Amino acid sequence: MNGVGRASAFDGLDLQRAPADGPVAFGGSLDAGELLAAYGHGLFPLPAADVYASAYNEARYGEVDGVALLSGVSDPYALAWWSPDPRPVLRPDGVRLPSRLARRLRNGAQWWTTADRAFGEVLAACVAGRQPVWLTEELASALVELNARGAAHSVEVWEGDELVGGVFGVAVGPVLSLDSMFHRRSDAARVAVADLGARFGAAGGRLLDAQWDGPHVRSLGAAPMGRSRYLAELVSTVRAGPLPTGRLPVARLV
Structure with missing residues (x-):
């Protein structure tokens, strides 16, 4: 099973023989x-x-x-x-916020968050000025459709009415795969990931997939998970429910 209940071009793919790093x-x-x-x-x-x-x-x-x-x-x-092997993953409640950021949030940082309220704006911000362009118009169009279906999600970080950070990804079963993030204020992307984790956990999700390993995702709290175990998580009978989308204060994250 692929977790989405339909036949696809990927059904016969043998990941046992597939490269780990390509x-x-x-x-x-x-x-x-x-x-x-x-x-x-x-x-x-x-x-x-x-x-x-x-x-x-x-x-x-x-x-x-x-x-x-x-x-x-x-x-x-x-x-x-x-399909990297291993894969960097985080538990929804395991996104790490540095102590300096936690202090700012506790002391009334003027930020608040929403989910799935500005999905297209988050996509546009994630691709702006980045080379090479991996988020093509065709891919963006498919992601917007998945958002409309409730399978792709964004979290937006706001300062007043200004969008200052965000993240988006695709959810399958109990796993949400993080595709990209952006910030217009220091640490706003990190806050977006922590907020998405909190919302996804509240919906019953149990794993955030950071896709590409590296110092930044490790600083968020990601740890490597082997491909076979990751695939087993995807076919779990656990299914996350609808993501809470309302306006929430960032101070709740610390």
């Missing part, structure tokens, strides 16, 4: 249903920014053992699917 498949579709199925199989997309990036993908990974080539498109190397 793409596991190329090709397929960014149709919203296929995108959700991919997350249900433990994959996330990385579209090529241009034809040069696609050519690089083919030259670098075209002969790598265990990489699947999905049919149905003229240039499969324009769309890579990743």
Whole structure:
């Protein structure tokens, strides 16, 4: 089972043989249903920014053992699917806030949060000024549709009426995979992740997936989880309910 109840191009994918630190498949579709199925199989997309990036993908990974080539498109190397092993993950209540930030929040930082109130704005802010452009128009369109279906979520951090930080990701069963975040004020992205964790935990979720390992996600509290265990979490019978979306104070996070 892929956790989303539909047949997909990913059903026959053998991740036992797939690379741990490179793409596991190329090709397929960014149709919203296929995108959700991919997350249900433990994959996330990385579209090529241009034809040069696609050519690089083919030259670098075209002969790598265990990489699947999905049919149905003229240039499969324009769309890579990743499933790192291990994967950095956090428990919803385990997002780490530095003591200096915790003091600011306790002392009445003028921030508040919402969820799924400005999904498109968060997507736009996450892609603004970043190179290469991985969040293509096609991927953004699919994510907006998943948000409308209740499968993709954003958290927004506000200072008055100004959007100062945010994060978005895709939820399957008890797992929410964090795709990207942004900040216009120091630490606002970190607050967004902590808030999303709190809301997802309240909805019954039990795992946040940070996708790419590194110092920043480790500073948030992420720890590595092997691919096989991560996939087992995805097919758990536990299912998160609807995410609370209302306006909430950030001080509750400390």
